[in-house]
Amino acid sequence: MTRIIVLPHADLCPQGAVIDAEIGASLCDALLAGGIEIEHACEQSCACTTCHVIVREGFDALGEVSEHEEDLLDRAWGLTANSRLSCQASVTDTPLIIEIPRYTLNLARENTHE
Ligand code: FES
Secondary structure, eight states: OEEEEEOOBTTTBTTOEEEEEOTTSBHHHHHHHTTOOOOOTTSSSSSSOTTEEEEEEOGGGGOOOOHHHHHHHTTSTTOOTTEEEGGGOBOOSSOEEEEOOSOOOOHHHHHHTO
16 A cells, blocks of 8 residues: 545545555546545546646656657646646555646547537
8 A cells, every 4th residue: 555645626625635545556546546536537548638637746656658648648737747647657655645736628528529
């Protein structure tokens, strides 16, 4: 298990949260299992960016960002140098501090209306 600190988010966890996450789980699954209802509109298939998180601590432990993830992240709301799509990052034994951006963009949904 690894500890994940989630910084306060107005809708999802106004007080912030501390959760225990299973090593090897996707960060998105770990947040959901911890009661944080982060959006994951494309069911974690790396197509929507609604699961975007900013990794305030532990970013390097989450491994490589694929080119596809990077392309999507480029269009995510509130992109930072420490942004990840939480469905594409796996939890390791390094504790994390995560911030969930205030807004999300559902690129998958937008694409279906093009
Ligand atoms: S859930 Fe859609 S990109 Fe992660």
